[in-house]
Amino acid sequence: MDVIVKPASSLKGQFGALSSKNYTTRYLLAAALADGTSTIYYPAHSEDSDAMRRCIKDLGAVLEEDDEKIVITGFGRHPRHVSELNVGNAGAVLRFLMGIASFLPDVTFVNTYPESLGKRPHDDLIDALGQLGVEVEHQQGRLPIQIRGGQPKGGKIQVSGSVSSQYLSALLFLTPLLEEDSEIEVLNDLKSKVVIGQTLEVLEQAGITIQASDDYMSFKVPGRQSYQAQSYTVQGDYPGSAAILAAAAVTQSDVTLERLMVNSKQGERAIVDVLQMMGVPLTHEHDTVHVQGNGKLKAVEFDGDAATDAVLAMVAAAVFAEGTSRFYNVENLRYKECDRITDYLAELAKAGAKVEERQAEIIVHGRPEGVEGGVEINAHFDHRVIMALTVVGLRAKQPLVIRDAHHVAKSYPQYFEHLTALGANVEWVK
Numbered sequence: 099m100d101v102i103v104k105p106a107s108s109l110k111g112q113f114g115a116l117s118s119k120n121y122t123t124r125y126l127l128a129a130a131l132a133d134g135t136s137t138i139y140y141p142a143h144s145e146d147s148d149a150m151r152r153c154i155k156d157l158g159a160v161l162e163e164d165d166e167k168i169v170i171t172g173f174g175r176h177p178r179h180v181s182e183l184n185v186g187n188a189g190a191v192l193r194f195l196m197g198i199a200s201f202l203p204d205v206t207f208v209n210t211y212p213e214s215l216g217k218r219p220h221d222d223l224i225d226a227l228g229q230l231g232v233e234v235e236h237q238q239g240r241l242p243i244q245i246r247g248g249q250p251k252g253g254k255i256q257v258s259g260s261v262s263s264q265y266l267s268a269l270l271f272l273t274p275l276l277e278e279d280s281e282i283e284v285l286n287d288l289k290s291k292v293v294i295g296q297t298l299e300v301l302e303q304a305g306i307t308i309q310a311s312d313d314y315m316s317f318k319v320p321g322r323q324s325y326q327a328q329s330y331t332v333q334g335d336y337p338g339s340a341a342i343l344a345a346a347a348v349t350q351s352d353v354t355l356e357r358l359m360v361n362s363k364q365g366e367r368a369i370v371d372v373l374q375m376m377g378v379p380l381t382h383e384h385d386t387v388h389v390q391g392n393g394k395l396k397a398v399e400f401d402g403d404a405a406t407d408a409v410l411a412m413v414a415a416a417v418f419a420e421g422t423s424r425f426y427n428v429e430n431l432r433y434k435e436c437d438r439i440t441d442y443l444a445e446l447a448k449a450g451a452k453v454e455e456r457q458a459e460i461i462v463h464g465r466p467e468g469v470e471g472g473v474e475i476n477a478h479f480d481h482r483v484i485m486a487l488t489v490v491g492l493r494a495k496q497p498l499v500i501r502d503a504h505h506v507a508k509s510y511p512q513y514f515e516h517l518t519a520l521g522a523n524v525e526w527v528k
């Protein structure tokens with residue numbers, strides 16, 4: 099399905115942010131790894147969170163869900179011996195479950211998105227699992243991946259963090275359940291470091307003890323621990339909301355988003371600070387962000403690694419800023435649903451934006467006068483490209499057609515509905 103995004107004169111309205119994808123996938127997994135019955139209030143509903151629901155069910159968790167909550171009886175350290183798991187296009191779900199698959203004798207993660215997740219590398223996690231004696235067959239580090247686990251014992255593990263933090267998160271979920279204590283050392287750099295804070299927060303809530311160094315480069319994990327059954331409440335999602343806030347920033351607007359925790363551990367909460375640095379009139383109080391956009395923005399320089407999943411939305415806002423913006427330290431955007439530097443900038447340029455790429459940087463020469471639009475955008479299977487190009491379309495002179503925009507459902511199925519409720523003119527076409 100394609101979407102036509104027409105220029106918007108103004109956006110106005112108020113609603114609650116969608117529920118966090120990253121917390122939902124983590125709470126679902128922590129609940130599945132507990133022996134008793136956990137309750138998760140306000141879980142996210144999206145393709146990625148549904149992928150985690152589906153897989154933990156396949157692995158033996160029992161799920162009961164109503165409008166408000168999901169009640170999960172876990173399988174503890176004894177997942178059912180399945181032969182196949184399908185994570186859809188969800189990178190985090192795949193990596194976290196590759197860790198848990200260490201308990202299974204023989205399971206294959208299938209390749210259902212060869213053009214997206216099928217291209218993403220998992221070598222560093224495969225290598226770390228190998229150190230635990232887990233056998234992994236793979237296609238040059240990519241899906242399909244077959245894991246022959248058994249009884250990994252724990253011990254010393256080294257993992258590179260230079261491509262993704264998800265490999266480390268996978269080990270942090272797995273190692274507390276092993277027979278022996280583990281010591282995890284992160285090699286090279288650790289990208290998306292702030293996300294590890296979310297993993298540790300959830301593990302602590304689940305009653306797991308982990309000793310982490312201040313820089314998150316080394317961890318001591320006692321073995322033989324159990325996940326406690328708990329009651330969890332999912333907070334609002336900053337990465338998805340970043341696109342709504344960027345849309346409000348580039349238009350005349352009066353937009354209020356609730357459920358965005360002021361003291362959240364989500365790095366993408368930096369969207370609020372970055373828009374403020376760009377001169378966008380907004381307030382953030384009592385977990386509510388209120389934007390009164392006037393369409394005027396100034397350029398910004400920002401270390402994008404602090405807010406990985408909001409960078410594309412920030413870049414979309416910078417397209418209309420006065421001056422040249424620079425988003426640096428973002429190389430790992432190349433290993434996402436698409437290459438979020440080369441592929442994303444190609445689509446922005448098509449729409450009329452003036453952008454340049456470096457290996458680890460995005461440079462935007464702002465065009466406060468607006469961009470031409472009037473072209474077809476390739477979504478590259480990437481929900482965040484779709485959301486960001488929509489922001490650009492709202493201030494283009496001619497409509498943008500975003501092909502295969504249904505992939506927005508990976509994280510934010512109601513995105514276009516929410517924008518329409520704010521007064522945007524978007525139309526689905528087959």
Ligand SMILES: O=C(O)C1=C[C@@H](OP(=O)(O)O)[C@@H](O)[C@H](O)C1
Binds near residue numbers: 261262263289430
């Ligand atoms: O752990 C997680 O839930 C995620 C970690 C980040 O990935 P990287 O660590 O690969 O940057 C983020 O981009 C992704 O959307 C979700």
Ligand SMILES: C=C(OP(=O)(O)O)C(=O)O
Binds near residue numbers: 509
């Ligand atoms: C990159 C993302 O997710 P994942 O890595 O889990 O596929 C994302 O949500 O932007």
